[in-house]
Amino acid sequence: MSIAFLAVIAALLYLAAAGLQLASALQHSGSLSRSLIVIGVFALGCHAYLTWHNIYGPNGINFGFFRIFSLIFLGINCACLLALIKRPLQNLLIILFPLSAVAVLTATLGPDTAAGEQKIPLGVAVHIGSSVVAYSILTLAAIQAALLAAQDAQLRRRQMGGFLSVLPPLQLMESMLFELIWVGFMGLTLSIGTGVIFMDDIFAQHLVHKTVLSIAAWMLFAVLLCGRHWLGWRSQTAVRLTVTGFSVLMLAFLGSKLVLELVLERG
Template sequence: MSIAFLAFIAALLYLAAAGLQLVSALQHNGNISRSLIVIAVFALGCHAFLTWHNIFDHDGMDFGFFRIFSLIFLGINAACLLALTKRPLQNLLIILFPLSAVAVLISTLGPDTGALEHRVPLGVAAHIGSSVVAYSILTLAAIQAALLAAQDAQLKRRQMGGLLSVLPPLQLMESMLFELIWVGFIALTLSIGTGVVFMQDIFAQHLVHKTVLSIAAWILFAVLLWGRYWLGWRSQTAVRLTVTGSTVLMLAFLGSKLVLELVLERG
């Protein structure tokens, strides 16, 4: 089986799983089907194999923009499926899985944009790993925040259909949001900490944008968590700061890689 064919299989599995959850949501079914879980696990397995092949199956390690883009979605999906064992986050799959299908195809069929790394020290690998976890969890939090904002707006307009009929209660949605933020904040703290300790110069010209934006995102999430537990900040403030922090964080990594590799064409 060719790698390209496997990428199409993974994309189709993701789309099938998203379709199943969409149908379930339209039918106001609050449970997640076993068929969806099986399809999602197979899709995730194909995605993991493709990500490993695209990044590591070379003379060196390819951490180009499209490869990392796919790796982040792999992390997001894995985190979401794990969270489903405790929390009803299945409606996020309707958004995540189609985007993951695109990420798998672009990563496999798209051009190589980054220079190969022939040796990655353990400390740098820990930095990369914690960064991917942080980006994944906090992206989930941003999507959760968007759903929370839409749900809150419907409640204020007293519209009882639509999202209100398929999402958990507002209080539970808010609790799940802050659980995601806490986990993502801890991972982001580890990412910045390992970067300071193990990276040679985190304020070098090609890293300074990533470093400054990552620290800015960390401050935003720290302020949000402080405000939540000391000032009782609720949904609207949480939504604004979560979306802003997640956007800044994604710009820190994917934005800088996009400019360096695709615009300036520097690996």
């Protein structure tokens, strides 16, 4: 089986799983379909193999824009499926799985934007791994925040029909949001810490914007968690700071890679 064909299979599996969950949500079913789990796990397995094939080569690691984009969605999906063991996050899959299908196809069939494969020291690999974990969890938090904002707006208008009516109660949605933020914040702390320790110069010209924006995102999430603990900040404030922090973090990583590799054509 060719890699391109496997990428198409993975994308179709993701879309099928998303369709199943969307149909379940429209039928106001709060249960998790076994078929969804089976199809999702198969899609995730194909995605993991494709990510390994696309990133790891005989001469080192290739962290091109589209390939790292696919790796992040792999991490997001793994985190979401693991969270389903204890938390009802299945409606996030309606958004995540179609985006994952796009990520798999572009990483496999799209252009290679990196300058080439490179050897990665262990410390730098830990930094990259913790960064992917942090981005993955905080992406889930941002999507959760968007759903919470929509749910809160409908409650204020006293209109709870359609897709949002199958979401968990607002208080539980808020609790799940802060659980995701805590885990993502710890991952981001580890990412910045290992960057300071293992990177040669995190304030070098090609890294300074990424470093400054990552620290700015870390500070936003720290303020949010402190405000939650000491001042009891609730949904609206949490949503605004979560989306702002996530946007800054994505600009730090994906934005810088996008400019360097696709606009300036540098690896």
